[in-house]
Amino acid sequence: MAKPTNIKDALAKWEDRNKQQATTATEIGLQFQYPPIEKMDPILNSLTECQKLSLSSNMIEKISGISGMKNLKILSLARNNLKTLNGIEPLADTLEELWVSYNNIEKIKPLEVMKALRVFYISNNVIKDWAEFMRMGIPPNLSDITFGGNPLHENMDPAAFTAEAIRRLPNLRKLDGEPVIR
Known part of the structure; x- marks a missing residue:
């Protein structure tokens, strides 16, 4: 290959297609690369103006090279090969949305430091237990979560899961695209 x-x-x-310097762009899409991107690297740090970065549908295995992206608000890493969120911590103060659905993520501990996070899409991963799920209750602004397709969700009656998720996460306003009604 x-x-x-x-x-x-x-x-x-991307610069050729968009007739723009990546270093001044606020939104950059590097999804569906062929051959796929396998590694995030420090070149991403030069994207200081970027507010939304999509690296979806590649083969990325770990999060790295983003410590200089001080304006990043939305990061899409859906449909990659991530197993963990390690490396996301440099964005703790600015990242508002993290999209990591369709990966192989089982542990989400780094999420606990995310102060600005409001939206977290983590459907279709491999989260198996409530202890891991409860980490989503720590970021103070996190209120919109997609979680369907994880073993914890799939192994329960849907109504029972929803009721338990709402009980455990008092800040939740939206779960799997549906408004939370208390």
Whole structure:
């Protein structure tokens, strides 16, 4: 197979397509690269103006190279090969939305430091227990979660899961796209 696309080449293609410097862009989409991106690297730190970055539908295995992205509000890493959220911590004060559905994530401990996070899409991963689910109650602003497709959700009656999730997360306003009614 061809060697993976690196971030530098993906950004060069993006600049050609969008007739804009990536370093000044507020929204950058590097999803569906062929061959897929496998690694996030420090070149991402040059994207200081970026507020929304999509790296969805690649083959990324870990989060890295984002400590300089001080304006990032939305990060989409859905449909990759992530097993953990380690590496997300540099965005604790600014990131408002994290989209990581369709990965292999079982543990979400780094989520606990996310002060600005409001939206967390983590459906179709491998979260199995309530202890891990409860970590979503720690970020003070987190109120919109998608969680369906995780073993914890799939192994329960849907109504029972929803009732228990609402009971455990008092700040929850939206679960799996549906408004929470208390």
